[in-house]
Amino acid sequence: MKNEFSVVGKSVPRIDAYDKVTGRARYCRDLKLEGMLHAKLLRSPYPHARVKALDVSRAKSHPAVKAIATIEEVPKVVGYWWNLRTEKGMKKMFMQDNVVRFVGDPVLGVAAEDEDSAEEALSMILVQYEQLPPVFDPVESMKDQTIKIHERGNIAFHVLKEYGDIEKGFREADFVIENRFVTSKQKHATIEPIGSCIADYSPSGKLSVYSSTQLPHWSRMYLAGALGLPSSNVRIIKPYTGGAFGGRCGLIHGLELMCCHLSKKAGRPVKMSFTRKEDFEATEGRHPFLVELRTGFTKEGILTANSIKIVMDVGAYATHYIGVIADALSTGVGLYRIPHVKFEGYCVYTNKSLNGAFRGYGNPQMNFAQESQMDIVAEKLGMDPIELRLKNYRGAGEIDPVFNEKILSCGLKECLFQGAEKIRWKKKSRRSSRRGKIRKGVGMSCLMHGTGARFGLPDPASAIVLINADGSVSLETAAADDGQGNKTGLVQIAAEELGIDWRKISVSDTDTDTTPLDGGTHGSRQTYCGGIAVRKAAAQAKKSVLVFASKHLNTPQNRLDIREGVIYDTKRPSLNISLADLMRKIQIEDLSLCEQIIGAATGVAPSMPPTYGAHFAEVEVDTETGGVRVLRLVGAFDVGKAINPAHIEGQIAGGEVMGIGYALTEGLVIENGKVMNSNFADYRIPRSCDIPRIDAVIVESHEPTGPFGAKGIGEATMIGTASAIANAIYDAVGVRMKELPITQEKILVALQSFNPP
Amino acid sequence: MKPFFKPKAYFRPGSLGKAVELLSNFGDRAKVLAGGTDLLVQKPSGAECLIDIADLGLEYIKEHENGVEIGAATTVRSIGVSGSLSSEPYLVLRDAACALGTPTIRNMATIGGNICNASPAADLPLALMVLGASLTIMGPAGKREVNIGEFFENIGGKNIQADELLLSINIPASRGRCGTSFQKLRHHQTSIDIAIVNVAARMTCEKQACVKASIALGAVAPTPIYARKAEALLGKKRPNAAIIQEAASAASEEVNPIDDVRGSKWYRKKMAAVLVRRALEESSRRCGIWPE
Numbered sequence A: 001m002k003n004e005f006s007v008v009g010k011s012v013p014r015i016d017a018y019d020k021v022t023g024r025a026r027y028c029r030d031l032k033l034e035g036m037l038h039a040k041l042l043r044s045p046y047p048h049a050r051v052k053a054l055d056v057s058r059a060k061s062h063p064a065v066k067a068i069a070t071i072e073e074v075p076k077v078v079g080y081w082w083n084l085r086t087e088k089g090m091k092k093m094f095m096q097d098n099v100v101r102f103v104g105d106p107v108l109g110v111a112a113e114d115e116d117s118a119e120e121a122l123s124m125i126l127v128q129y130e131q132l133p134p135v136f137d138p139v140e141s142m143k144d145q146t147i148k149i150h151e152r153g154n155i156a157f158h159v160l161k162e163y164g165d166i167e168k169g170f171r172e173a174d175f176v177i178e179n180r181f182v183t184s185k186q187k188h189a190t191i192e193p194i195g196s197c198i199a200d201y202s203p204s205g206k207l208s209v210y211s212s213t214q215l216p217h218w219s220r221m222y223l224a225g226a227l228g229l230p231s232s233n234v235r236i237i238k239p240y241t242g243g244a245f246g247g248r249c250g251l252i253h254g255l256e257l258m259c260c261h262l263s264k265k266a267g268r269p270v271k272m273s274f275t276r277k278e279d280f281e282a283t284e285g286r287h288p289f290l291v292e293l294r295t296g297f298t299k300e301g302i303l304t305a306n307s308i309k310i311v312m313d314v315g316a317y318a319t320h321y322i323g324v325i326a327d328a329l330s331t332g333v334g335l336y337r338i339p340h341v342k343f344e345g346y347c348v349y350t351n352k353s354l355n356g357a358f359r360g361y362g363n364p365q366m367n368f369a370q371e372s373q374m375d376i377v378a379e380k381l382g383m384d385p386i387e388l389r390l391k392n393y394r395g396a397g398e399i400d401p402v403f404n405e406k407i408l409s410c411g412l413k414e415c416l417f418q419g420a421e422k423i424r425w426k427k428k429s430r431r432s433s434r435r436g437k438i439r440k441g442v443g444m445s446c447l448m449h450g451t452g453a454r455f456g457l458p459d460p461a462s463a464i465v466l467i468n469a470d471g472s473v474s475l476e477t478a479a480a481d482d483g484q485g486n487k488t489g490l491v492q493i494a495a496e497e498l499g500i501d502w503r504k505i506s507v508s509d510t511d512t513d514t515t516p517l518d519g520g521t522h523g524s525r526q527t528y529c530g531g532i533a534v535r536k537a538a539a540q541a542k543k544s545v546l547v548f549a550s551k552h553l554n555t556p557q558n559r560l561d562i563r564e565g566v567i568y569d570t571k572r573p574s575l576n577i578s579l580a581d582l583m584r585k586i587q588i589e590d591l592s593l594c595e596q597i598i599g600a601a602t603g604v605a606p607s608m609p610p611t612y613g614a615h616f617a618e619v620e621v622d623t624e625t626g627g628v629r630v631l632r633l634v635g636a637f638d639v640g641k642a643i644n645p646a647h648i649e650g651q652i653a654g655g656e657v658m659g660i661g662y663a664l665t666e667g668l669v670i671e672n673g674k675v676m677n678s679n680f681a682d683y684r685i686p687r688s689c690d691i692p693r694i695d696a697v698i699v700e701s702h703e704p705t706g707p708f709g710a711k712g713i714g715e716a717t718m719i720g721t722a723s724a725i726a727n728a729i730y731d732a733v734g735v736r737m738k739e740l741p742i743t744q745e746k747i748l749v750a751l752q753s754f755n756p757p
Numbered sequence B: 001m002k003p004f005f006k007p008k009a010y011f012r013p014g015s016l017g018k019a020v021e022l023l024s025n026f027g028d029r030a031k032v033l034a035g036g037t038d039l040l041v042q043k044p045s046g047a048e049c050l051i052d053i054a055d056l057g058l059e060y061i062k063e064h065e066n067g068v069e070i071g072a073a074t075t076v077r078s079i080g081v082s083g084s085l086s087s088e089p090y091l092v093l094r095d096a097a098c099a100l101g102t103p104t105i106r107n108m109a110t111i112g113g114n115i116c117n118a119s120p121a122a123d124l125p126l127a128l129m130v131l132g133a134s135l136t137i138m139g140p141a142g143k144r145e146v147n148i149g150e151f152f153e154n155i156g157g158k159n160i161q162a163d164e165l166l167l168s169i170n171i172p173a174s175r176g177r178c179g180t181s182f183q184k185l186r187h188h189q190t191s192i193d194i195a196i197v198n199v200a201a202r203m204t205c206e207k208q209a210c211v212k213a214s215i216a217l218g219a220v221a222p223t224p225i226y227a228r229k230a231e232a233l234l235g236k237k238r239p240n241a242a243i244i245q246e247a248a249s250a251a252s253e254e255v256n257p258i259d260d261v262r263g264s265k266w267y268r269k270k271m272a273a274v275l276v277r278r279a280l281e282e283s284s285r286r287c288g289i290w291p292e
């Protein structure tokens, strides 16, 4: 099977590596347009207030100020591409009022000749606020009848789903356990801060926007809708991007639309780049969850019932809330074969900066609760946690109840076996070493995560393959590469399908004027969804090539194939012509033809196959300080087929590191609406020197619907790390940490070596 | 905070005389630039010009019969790897240097900057305090000596004027057998964090008894402090677990930490006791009188 492929399954270098390593790659922040202005936002100092009056007269007279656009003129964009399905839904995306709902909510934007002047102008603006009472805690917000963050109330969304008969499930159980888990507001902490764009609104009615968005085509539609322009007049150009992780999965609150308005007013291009502080304080983060689980199971370790109740903190505006809670549902109901499940979720507004898409969507939160709960179940039964999972997981051939679809590929068992082997699960003397001041422990967790969004959201992908006269290929796709390398993966897929050298293929820039509809880079979807489109387009191009070749070589088309750029007769290989020679003939030489080969594909992927995985962690806990050191991590993932194994390993390493942060250190501290740790000194992500040995295990189950068997990977790699670390901490010191991040101080309190105040 | 720091002028004098002249000309409007790992992060608004001390020959570690002299511009990395500091009583300084920041920070950061920045959580001053170091400071009126214990005043305050330059740090040689230790607890357990509590200790021993103990703590008061009561409890005895625990508890009563995002007052106090105990255990081990 393996040797069948020429380039799929090989770790070819990144096509963008040279530009990035040599500094040639230009990110949005590096770009300059002729006559460009610089914009800055005036942000609310209050968590909840009405803007009663704005005096911009002094700022307007500042010689360098060219335009001011206020909260009364620029709508806020809420919701996501679900809304695009209907005109009514789309209208709901644009909110306009004069209320600010979190500290940092934009009140107005100023565009000036330079950043310093823009900032100076901000200090000349007088705002009269009417302060409104704020509410910060989602549980309080749910109950509160007096404080309304939005007109329709503080509950943005409520969901109740029942599978089977939950009461029957509890009756069938020998044991029932109940636990409550709390997760934190993690920030994407991308290497390039979130929030940078240039809008160039030409008086002719054409709008060009440079934005490091994950969703070029959806962003185009959002902006077209907000500004009343035909989509064809809006062009989104995505430069190189320094990481996204969901943080750029939509328009950025206060950014693109503000720049468009300012540019329209000023008649010049306008650039705005958020500082890291603004990124921390006023862009989306991961939704904090409060999860209550009640789980029933038999003596034999068979799960019979699970009641899941979630309160999710949406923040001040709702963007990705429904999808996020749906992902929690999908993992809470789909991963294990539990006959009776009740799932209830509340998405609640609070006067804090908004939450949105973030690697894993609602899965890491749910996984932390669920996989901690599984560990508690295993302990109660005296059963090996791996064995408990093996008894209960849903495998290939079974129906996923949430998507109501048959699971076609599932390598979870191999992930568990190979991961356990790598970390030497059996040999690590679990529990027995609970002596001494420094104690070691091991823990594990499982996960599944759907690839793409087909069963919940519009999820298109498209590709165009153009074969040039010299046999080289231009691939046109809007599949945005945020740094994960998916453009390289798509090149490999096209090269494999076409039978040519991958170096002969170049990929277009990500530009909505030249690339067809794409659902964006999110949901671990581009290798799968984008890959399917690219493979189809390449197959179509190949077919056209073979039609010409068949005539030229005078041999039936079904006997022809292409390998290493040579079209040959499979029965008589000496009968052949190079792709370049044939292309030159039909495109240039034959004056009666002059035809370029174009393959095009568009549409939705046939499925949403889950990626499976298992995390293993070994930690050391200092019982006197509560300090945790992660000694080792193993991540084993079923990716269907590794198109580029080095990319998968990169995702596993990166995801595990992000997971260490989620487990131990990351989380915005918000006091009275103010972010207390809006910098990397106090908001701590792990550094290279904090990273333990990480082993990546790749399992290939072959997904029949995927391109060459592939499915997603990006998000899965961080989903269960925190759960595995929490379980390892329990194994080491016997305290169950139910709240993220697990700081040393919290562990110490839990250890009760001391009495907290 | 402005993303960029744009002082109007930058000087890199080649002699001490020139440096002091520049400092007295500019006064408050000038800032001494060493490694810049504090200064360029703080971006002080009043700093119109920077005076870089890289060319003043202040980067050295000299051993002499009365001890060791370290130039103010010596990097933290050089201190961490120095052969001159690889035996007692200097291990406390070496260990503190190795615990400061990350390799990239240590390559730039200087000992002088660490002292003059006067952060209550700084690592090297604690080591210098238990070593009884003195500082040589030069100003328009010439040189003066200050004991490190008298250098820090209030939070961020220090016994050095805007027109003065720290030249060197002088550590006296030890009389008698010594054991030292440096302990640090970071806020998030990641390598780059500054301390939420740090402790330096030193014991001087005769035969099996401790004849003198010195304990300094950081990040638990507006300035680095000596734990005088704890020190007194150790005097002239052979340390055992009970004595060390008693001293550790006493030290945690001498501190007055704050509550902030990095740690609660409660936790810092508890940790002060744990770290002092560990520092005393290691010091007595390095003295050869532990375990009992």
Ligand SMILES: Cc1cc2nc3c(=O)[nH]c(=O)nc-3n(C[C@H](O)[C@H](O)[C@H](O)COP(=O)(O)OP(=O)(O)OC[C@H]3O[C@@H](n4cnc5c(N)ncnc54)[C@H](O)[C@@H]3O)c2cc1C
Residues within 6 Å of the ligand: B031, B032, B033, B034, B035, B036, B037, B038, B039, B040, B041, B053, B072, B073, B076, B099, B100, B101, B102, B105, B108, B109, B110, B111, B112, B113, B114, B115, B116, B117, B121, B122, B123, B124, B160, B164, B165, B166, B167, B192, B193, B194, B195
């Ligand atoms: C990421 C990071 C991590 C850090 N981690 C730690 C840590 O773990 N522990 C710790 O203690 N510190 C830490 N620091 C703080 C800093 O690195 C140290 O305090 C360092 O020693 C400062 O030295 P410098 O040469 O960079 O000083 P500079 O920034 O150049 O100067 C600091 C101050 O001292 C003054 N100054 C410098 N030299 C002289 C002199 N010779 N005479 C008079 N005044 C002078 C300057 O004017 C300035 O006010 C960290 C900093 C960063 C950015």
